Amino acid sequence: MRPVLACLLLATACSNAAAGIFQPSGTGEPVVPSPDQRAAVVAAYLDFHRAFQTALGGNDATGLPAVTAEPLTSRLTEVVRSQERRSVVRRTHTAVNPRIAWIKGGTAHIVDCVSSPGFTTFDAGSGKRRGPAARPEQAVLNTRLVLDGTWKVASIRAGGPC
Secondary structure: OOHHHHHHHHHHHOOOOOOOOOOOOOOOOOOOOOHHHHHHHHHHHHHHHHHHHHHHHHOOOOOHHHOEOOOHHHHHHHHHHHHHHOOEEEEOOOEOOOEEEEEEOOEEEEEEEEEEOOOEEEEOOOOOEEOOOOOOEEEEEEEEEEEEOEEEEEEEEEOOOO
């Protein structure tokens, strides 16, 4: 940054000419989520991972509506149905370490570095392994949860590597 611009920002942003002192105008106290709310958000996130792994591993999406909100429920159910049409199941185990970024009202955001040995694909009928070997994966997941009677995963966005 140019020195002139830096000085201008410091001179104008950090002073209150009328009173001679800094007086922020915000009046609200920060809202800190209760420990129970934080625990419920993390539990819902972990339940989602278990339910999704179970759905993919057995081509049974019936557990997804309990842990996901629309339109994610429909999208993930279609992923499971697509596998079923191809007569395959995919199995993996994810290692998660969720961190709550924030909770505001009925919305929460979790950031997590998720590690997985990758998906192994099996023939749904014979149980024999199909396709290439699994590749280990690691990525940052940004997950939004909403309060819909219970906390449910509403969206997931994969970021870069951890």
